[in-house]
Amino acid sequence: xxxxxxxxxxxxxxxxxxxxxxxxxxxxxxxxxxxxxxxxxxxxxxxxxxxxxxxxxxxxxxxxxxxxxxxxxxxxxxxxxxxxxxxxxxxxxxxxxxxxxxxxxxxxxxxxxxxxxxxxxxxxxxxxxxxxxxxxxxxxxxxxxxxxxxxxxxxxxxxxxxxxxxxxxxxxxxxxxxxxxxxxxxxxxxxxxxxxxxxxxxxxxxxxxxxxxxxxxxxxxxxxxxxxxxxxxxxxxxxxxxxxxxxxxxxxxxxxxxxxxxxxxxxxxxxxxxxxxxxxxxxxxxxxxxxxxxxxxxxxxxxxxxxxxxxxxxxxxxxxxxxxxxxxxxxxxxxxxxxxxxxxxx
Numbered sequence: 001x002x003x004x005x006x007x008x009x010x011x012x013x014x015x016x017x018x019x020x021x022x023x024x025x026x027x028x029x030x031x032x033x034x035x036x037x038x039x040x041x042x043x044x045x046x047x048x049x050x051x052x053x054x055x056x057x058x059x060x061x062x063x064x065x066x067x068x069x070x071x072x073x074x075x076x077x078x079x080x081x082x083x084x085x086x087x088x089x090x091x092x093x094x095x096x097x098x099x100x101x102x103x104x105x106x107x108x109x110x111x112x113x114x115x116x117x118x119x120x121x122x123x124x125x126x127x128x129x130x131x132x133x134x135x136x137x138x139x140x141x142x143x144x145x146x147x148x149x150x151x152x153x154x155x156x157x158x159x160x161x162x163x164x165x166x167x168x169x170x171x172x173x174x175x176x177x178x179x180x181x182x183x184x185x186x187x188x189x190x191x192x193x194x195x196x197x198x199x200x201x202x203x204x205x206x207x208x209x210x211x212x213x214x215x216x217x218x219x220x221x222x223x224x225x226x227x228x229x230x231x232x233x234x235x236x237x238x239x240x241x242x243x244x245x246x247x248x249x250x251x252x253x254x255x256x257x258x259x260x261x262x263x264x265x266x267x268x269x270x271x272x273x274x275x276x277x278x279x280x281x282x283x284x285x286x287x288x289x290x291x292x293x294x295x296x297x298x299x300x301x302x303x304x305x306x307x308x309x310x311x312x313x314x315x316x317x318x319x320x321x322x323x324x325x326x327x328x329x330x331x332x333x334x335x336x337x338x339x340x341x342x343x344x345x346x
Contacts, residue, residue, distance in 0.1 A: 213243030248291030283332025
């Protein structure tokens with residue numbers, strides 16, 4: 001009975017026992033219905049007793065404590081027990097932390113020399129000598145193409161005076177001096193009247209206009225108004241092709257008469273020492289006329305004599321693409337550069 005009934009139900013039992021003691025006396029007097037009612041009343045007095053008792057809550061706790069014992073065999077299921085185990089288990093995992101590794105390295109300097117003695121024969125610095133040839137002198141070689149021009153820029157050229165114009169030979173029975181077809185007397189007079197300093201011009205650069213027609217006046221207007229060049233025509237001479245000017249006609253620009261630098265090369269230094277001759281035409285599609293090549297030959301010969309020799313040799317003749325610092329196709333793919341270099345070699 002003690003095990004079946006809670007601790008607070010004993011007063012109800014005493015009341016029930018008192019009632020039962022009275023039953024034998026009134027058995028004759030009470031009916032079955034009355035006995036049932038008395039039993040129910042005594043039963044109702046027993047129910048409220050467990051409601052007030054708070055003792056059953058602590059009692060199941062030891063049962064709960066006993067329950068994890070079977071669950072210990074199934075460790076993955078009970079989360080509370082497993083949560084406590086990984087808290088202790090990460091301790092060995094925390095060994096590879098950098099702090100511990102640093103302590104281990106600090107504690108291992110004594111055995112390290114024993115192990116370091118073995119890598120000594122292994123020449124780890126062998127890749128270093130391979131890196132030594134890396135400082136290649138390639139950038140120095142890249143500067144070499146500039147040498148033939150840049151070397152002459154150093155220093156200031158001394159004034160060696162002016163080059164006198166070529167002497168005019170008198171008329172003779174057999175004819176004297178060279179005969180010019182395109183280099184007219186007026187053109188030669190304009191070339192001779194310019195005050196040319198000795199050593200002033202070192203190059204003659206040949207161009208094409210890139211247009212199939214034109215003349216010195218049209219190019220002067222374009223350079224002055226469109227390209228905003230204050231000195232106008234960028235070339236010193238223009239040779240026509242028969243469209244807008246005569247075929248083989250030689251026109252002289254103001255840069256020659258005033259003896260100022262040109263504007264035909266992408267280099268200020270080269271423009272100061274190079275004469276520019278432009279042949280009208282687009283020589284990527286066409287070839288120069290025979291009159292143009294003949295007039296060019298006469299003009300270059302005369303300019304070489306007029307400007308004098310430079311350091312013991314005649315003025316150097318080049319196509320625009322052969323001397324320009326920036327890539328260009330001028331004087332055109334169909335221009336006879338081989339003929340030019342062969343005819344006017346250094």
